[in-house]
Structure formats: structure tokens, C-alpha cells
Amino acid sequence: GENVEQHPSTLSVQEGDSAVIKCTYSDSASNYFPWYKQELGKGPQLIIDIRSNVGEKKDQRIAVTLNKTAKHFSLHITETQPEDSAVYFCAATPYSSASKIIFGSGTRLSIRP
């Protein structure tokens, strides 16, 4: 089955700097890659996603890139702000829909003021 690895497990960046979180997946059939932000004591919230027919997607300060050949995908957050501090999860699914999502292990992002 699908296996998603995520690095780093913790990340601390200065406010205003960029943060990059990287993930790899194992199942070449995976074609949907969502990213979630989870704040303490809350459920995950979808922040951006990318499908396999696209190499890059951007939404304001957040961007995601996908390299299908290498089975890598990354989350980029620019101009980080204190409210970006949270745990971020990458995920992958081998189905055409968002069913049976396999999550990465999570990255705890801290923004230093």
C-alpha cells in the first residue's frame, strides 16, 4: 500500500522567512496530494492540494510542487507569519477522489517573532 514520508518533523523559522516541507510517496498510482494544517486541539484543515496532472500550484503565500518522476511533493510558505505556526500534514491517495487518504507523519512549524 501507499506510504508517505514527511520531513522535517519540526521546523523553526524567523517571521518573514520561507518554510519548506517535503514529502515522498511510494505508490505511483497516487494522483491527489492534499496538504493540511492542524492547530492544537482541532481537526485538520485543507490548505492546498495538487493533482498529478499539475506540477505546481500557488495560492497567495502558499505553493505546492509535485515531481511525479521522483515521487516528491513539497509545501512552500513564504513571508511566514505567527499564525502559520501549526502542524502540517502532507497526504496522498491512489484514487481519483479524496478517499482513503494516507497521511505523512507531520511537521510542527514554529514561527519565531
Place this chain on the structure above:
Amino acid sequence: GAVVSQHPSRVICKSGTSVKIECRSLDFQATTMFWYRQFPKQSLMLMATSNEGSKATYEQGVEKDKFLINHASLTLSTLTVTSAHPEDSSFYICSALNSNEQYFGPGTRLTVT
């Protein structure tokens, strides 16, 4: 739109008792809902897929007789933890599938004493 609620948000129960957690899609109908379990500082692990009007599909290693799932309507799925033990203490999160995307509830923190 696409709001998912869970009730209760927190529950404390005594060992040996049962506790029911509700997951509701508030502004859409969901034929498919998912139940996840999350231990502290860990990722979300899928427990089961709940399908309206049929039996739930459990992931390997999840005891179906211990974690009873009922998806009796298009807006409600329930998870009942039977004969709870301290090791069942965890954060339980549901999600509902809407237009090929999963929308997550806020989670329920279960503590078994």
C-alpha cells in the same frame, strides 16, 4: 460551506463503559464518512470508512466489535467505543466526503480513566 461537526468535543469516561461520538455534515449530504484516530504528536490513522446504509469497512488491526460505526443517515455517522480502556484514550477525528474532498471535523478528545 462543507462544515463537519463532532459531538462531544471532549469526553471522560470510566474504564469498562461505552461512549458514543457523533459526526455530522451540516450543509451537505455525505454518503461516505471516515473515522481517524490520532495519538499525541502523531499523525492521523484511518480506522474505518463509514458508508450510509451499509456496513463500515475497517482498516487492518481495528477491532470492529470494539469500535462500532453506524451511518444511518446522509448527515450523521456515529462511533461507539465499547468497553473503553485507558489505552483507548485518544483524539478521534471524523471527516466527510463532499465533491471528492474530505472535510474534517474538529475532533473529540476521549479520556478513559
